[in-house]
Structures are given as structure tokens and as C-alpha cells.
Amino acid sequence: MKIKLIRTGGFIPITKMAEVEVNFTDKELVRLIEVIKPDPSAQRIKDGNYYQLNVGTSSTPVDLEKVPEEYNELFSKLKNSMKIVK
Amino acid sequence: MYKNHLNPIHCIIPPYMLSKLIESGNKKVADMAVNSKFRSYRFLSDRNFFRAASFYEKTILGAVPKKPAKSTMQMEVYDCRQTTDLTNATLLWDTKNKQRFNSIAGKNVIKGGKASWDFYRDLFGRNSIDNNGLLIKQYVHYDKGMDNAYWDGRRMVYGDGDGVVFTSFTSDIDVIGHELTHGVTENEANLDYENQTGALNESFSDIFGIMIKQRYNNQDVKKSNWLIGEKVLIGINYALRSLKAPGTGYRNHPELGDDPQPAIMDNYQDMPNTESGDWGGVHINSGIPNFAFYVSAFNIGGYSWEKTGRIWYAVLTDSNLAHDAKFVDVKNMTIQHAERLFGINSLEVKAVKQGWLEAKV
Structure with a gap:
């Protein structure tokens, strides 16, 4: 399956995006999304960036600080390869 | 002596009641009432003495209050070493030790942080x-x-930029002033970070950010180019925002396209609160209140921080500025404060009204 990482927000609000093919099982994906779900009570960071993960047609906000160690490399690569959406 | 204040009889009982208590026939109550009356007379006598005493006499008796401690900037700068780990960032510099280091970004934020701190302290006495x-x-x-x-x-928190579209976000003093002002706003009206109120929150940061830069560079309203982040966004013709002409910070940028900021209320963009x-x-x-500020400041003339900045700071720190204020609320409050500070028929009031009129608020 393809996962797409999208970044929004910031000092000037721009959208950046990167996608990658992964071999997650459905169960693994559900578990990962559950773990990296952002805290809904978190304060809005002034000029902060926000990330969302798109899989197929579904989209979910994620907190990259919560990414488990075994997925660090994958998400680092995704983040580093993000391009501005024109 | 303060111990007696724990006993309610020694605090706020008027003299006629104390006299009645003395004559109550209850020895314990009478003792306390006499004691209280005696202390009251001593207190009055002391107060009369100190009212008439010279400064020198008060100094001898140790009755001169100490001057409040002078406000001095306290700052720490940390290096995240290109990680997102803020807890384990390395201390680069602090105001106590003033360590030597090589990071340009570190030096930029010390300069910008100090310019911002000085701005608020020197002009508004803010600590x-x-x-x-x-x-x-x-x-x-x-x-x-x-x-x-x-x-x-x-x-x-500042990133280094991707080196292609953006350079370090520490490169412009106005960006540093912008971020610090978010902290000031949070400690004052704590404006909600959404819709019109959020745009005001952003606008206060841009306005104070630009004034901090103008003051640092000794630029008046005519000399300033009113651009925010002109170094951060790479390219001689680009800046992150313009207060003078919102929507022209960057145009035809190969990656970013056009600056989307409106300058007038007619072009307000209804976007989802997500x-x-x-x-x-x-x-x-935020381009709309930014433009109102620019027009006001330009028409008032001189250095923006001297008059226009005073008006906007008075609004930002006014307890009547609601956490969910709208553009029109800030418009009305800037006019009220301009009237209070400079007079109802003053040039400054006319300039502020003109500012909001041109922004069509």
C-alpha cells in the first residue's frame, strides 16, 4: 500500500507532501495510527506545523514525536523527501 | 506583632464597639479589647510620625522601601543539533555565563531576542x-x-530552512520578534488561535516584529520596506509577508506561487478551522489588520513605535481585549486608545481611523 505524509501550517502556511510504498498489514497500520494519534487536548502551537497520514482515501492527523522506534527510519525518510505542493 | 492580627478582635472593630467590649464584664474579652485599643492608638501615632518624618529620618529607622529589583534580561539558547529532541538539546549560551560558540543561528537569536526584550522594556517598561x-x-x-x-x-524554536527556498528562520529579527510577541499575547489577551481572532494574534506578532526590526535598524515609516522575513525567504525579490502591501511578499515564486494575503476586508478568506x-x-x-497598522503608522509618520506602537500596545495589554476579539473590536479599541493618548481631534486619531477605513474594516 501507499502512504502519504502531508505537512501543513507554519509561519507561512505551505503544504508539503511525500509518499512511499510500504508493506504494512491492515492490522499493523491500524495499530500504528492508534499509537501516533495526536493528543486532542494539546495546545495549538503558534506557527506550528501539523502532519497527517493519508492511506487511500482516508486521512488521519499524526504526531511524529510519537512514532515508535522501528518506524523512525521510514518517517525520517518521508519527512526529508517532502516537496512543496504547488 | 502580626500575631495579634490572628485574633479578629484586633483587626477591624471600630472604637465604639471596643469601648462596649471593655465594659462587657467579661474579663477575657475586656483584656483583648483594651489591648486592641492601645495598639490602635500606637498605630495612629506611628502613622502620624512617619507622615511628618524626613526621608533621612525614615532611612535611619529602616522605613524606606527597597527599590524594586532592576529588570534584566534572562536568556538561554539551546542547540537541537538537527533533531526534534528539545529535552536533550545542548545549552549553547546563557546570560549568566555568555559562553563562546560558533553557531550563526545562535548568535542571531541572541541579537533578535535582546532587540525584542529591549523594545518591550525601553518603550513600555515591560519585564x-x-x-x-x-x-x-x-x-x-x-x-x-x-x-x-x-x-x-x-x-x-527555529529551523535551519531547507537551503533552497528558505534559509535559517533566525536570519531576520522580525521573525524572532514575531515569535516572542506570541508569548506576550499569550500572557495578555491570550487571543484564540482561530479565524479572525487568530488573524489578530498573528497580526500583533507581525506588527511588533516589524517595529522591533525598524527600531533595531533605526528606520522610520518611510525608510522601512515593511517586509517580514526578507532574508528567510531566499531571493532578492521575496519576503514572507508585506505589511505595506499584503499579498506582495512574494509573487510568481517558482515553489510558492503568490503570497495569498488580502489587504482589505472585501477579500477576507473564509477557510476551514482545521x-x-x-x-x-x-x-x-492577518494581512488586513497588518495593512490597517501600516496605513495608520505611515500617516502618523516618524518612528512607528513612538506613537502607533503605543496605541497598539495599549490595546494588546488592555484587559478589555477579549480572548475572542474580532477585527472591529481592535479597530474600536485602537481609536479609543488613540483618543486617550493624543486627544479626540488629534492627527493620530484621524490616522488610525483612516488605517481601518483603507483596510475596509
């Missing part, structure tokens, strides 16, 4: 972000090539 001497914490080299800067409620909708366009619609 740091919270007006109570808060330690300013700044984190540089956050993440790999992060093209952003932010205030997280406790500290300012992360991807910039919380209702807080960085977009």
Missing part, C-alpha cells in the same frame, strides 16, 4: 514576555532543514 522577568528560551537548529519557526507556549485550513486562515487574513 520580559510575561512582564515578570520570564527566562527567554530559544532553540536553534531544530530538525533537519526545517523551514519554520514557532512558539510552543514556553519557548521559541490544521490544514491554517485554523481559519490566521496567517492569511
Whole structure:
């Protein structure tokens, strides 16, 4: 399956995006999304960036600080390869 | 002596009641009442003495209050070493030790942080972000090539930029002043970060950010180019925003396209109040109050911080500025404060009214 990482927000609000093919099982994906779900009570960071993960047609906000160690490399690569959406 | 204040009889009982208590026939009550009456007379006598005493006499008796401690900037700068780990960032510099280091970004934030701190202290007597001497914490080299800067409620964090579209977000003093002002706003009206109110929050940061830069560079309203982040966005013709002409910070940028900020209320953009909708366009619609400020400042003339800045600061710190204020509320409050500060028929009031009129608010 393809996962797409999208970044929004910031000092000037721009959208950046990167996608990658992964071999997650459905169960693994559900578990990962559950773990990296952002805290809904978190304060809005002034000029902060926000990330969302798109899989197929579904989209979910994620907190990259919560990414488990075994997925660090994958998400680092995704983040580093993000391009501005024109 | 303060111990007696624990006994209610010694506090606020008027003399006629004390006299009645003395004559009550209850020895314990009478003792306390006499004691209280005696202390009251001594207190009155002491007060009369100190009212008439000279400064020298008061000094001898140790009755001269100590001067409040002079406000001094407290700052720490940390190096995140291109990680997102703020807890384990390395201390680069602090105001106590003034360590030597090589990071340009670190030097930039010390310069910008000091210019911002001085601005608020020198012009408005404000003692740091919270007006109570808060330690300013700044984190540089956050993440790999992060093209952003932010205030997280406790500290300012800056990325190095991707080196292609953006350089370090510490490169412009106005960006540093912008972030620090988010802290000031949070400690004052704490404006909600959404829709029109969020745009006001952003606008206050831009307005104070530009004034901090203008003051640092000794630029009056005519000399300033009114651009925010002109070094941060790479390219001689580009800046992150323009207060003079919102929507022209960058045009035909190969990556970013055109600056989307409106200057007038007719072009206000209704955007979703979500992360991807910039919380209702807080960085977009801030162009409108920014433009109102620019027109006001330009018409008042001179240095923006001397008069126009005083008006906007008075609004920002006015307890009547609601956490959910709208553009029209800030419009009315800037006019009220201009009238209070400079007179109802003053040039300054006319200029502020003209500013909001041109922004069509």
C-alpha cells in the first residue's frame, strides 16, 4: 500500500507532501495510527506545523514525536523527501 | 506583632464597639479589647510620625522601601543539533555565563531576542514576555532543514530552512520578534488561535516584529520596506509577508506561487478551522489588520513605535481585549486608545481611523 505524509501550517502556511510504498498489514497500520494519534487536548502551537497520514482515501492527523522506534527510519525518510505542493 | 492580627478582635472593630467590649464584664474579652485599643492608638501615632518624618529620618529607622529589583534580561539558547529532541538539546549560551560558540543561528537569536526584550522594556517598561522577568528560551537548529519557526507556549524554536527556498528562520529579527510577541499575547489577551481572532494574534506578532526590526535598524515609516522575513525567504525579490502591501511578499515564486494575503476586508478568506485550513486562515487574513497598522503608522509618520506602537500596545495589554476579539473590536479599541493618548481631534486619531477605513474594516 501507499502512504502519504502531508505537512501543513507554519509561519507561512505551505503544504508539503511525500509518499512511499510500504508493506504494512491492515492490522499493523491500524495499530500504528492508534499509537501516533495526536493528543486532542494539546495546545495549538503558534506557527506550528501539523502532519497527517493519508492511506487511500482516508486521512488521519499524526504526531511524529510519537512514532515508535522501528518506524523512525521510514518517517525520517518521508519527512526529508517532502516537496512543496504547488 | 502580626500575631495579634490572628485574633479578629484586633483587626477591624471600630472604637465604639471596643469601648462596649471593655465594659462587657467579661474579663477575657475586656483584656483583648483594651489591648486592641492601645495598639490602635500606637498605630495612629506611628502613622502620624512617619507622615511628618524626613526621608533621612525614615532611612535611619529602616522605613524606606527597597527599590524594586532592576529588570534584566534572562536568556538561554539551546542547540537541537538537527533533531526534534528539545529535552536533550545542548545549552549553547546563557546570560549568566555568555559562553563562546560558533553557531550563526545562535548568535542571531541572541541579537533578535535582546532587540525584542529591549523594545518591550525601553518603550513600555515591560519585564520580559510575561512582564515578570520570564527566562527567554530559544532553540536553534531544530530538525533537519526545517523551514519554520514557532512558539510552543514556553519557548521559541527555529529551523535551519531547507537551503533552497528558505534559509535559517533566525536570519531576520522580525521573525524572532514575531515569535516572542506570541508569548506576550499569550500572557495578555491570550487571543484564540482561530479565524479572525487568530488573524489578530498573528497580526500583533507581525506588527511588533516589524517595529522591533525598524527600531533595531533605526528606520522610520518611510525608510522601512515593511517586509517580514526578507532574508528567510531566499531571493532578492521575496519576503514572507508585506505589511505595506499584503499579498506582495512574494509573487510568481517558482515553489510558492503568490503570497495569498488580502489587504482589505472585501477579500477576507473564509477557510476551514482545521490544521490544514491554517485554523481559519490566521496567517492569511492577518494581512488586513497588518495593512490597517501600516496605513495608520505611515500617516502618523516618524518612528512607528513612538506613537502607533503605543496605541497598539495599549490595546494588546488592555484587559478589555477579549480572548475572542474580532477585527472591529481592535479597530474600536485602537481609536479609543488613540483618543486617550493624543486627544479626540488629534492627527493620530484621524490616522488610525483612516488605517481601518483603507483596510475596509
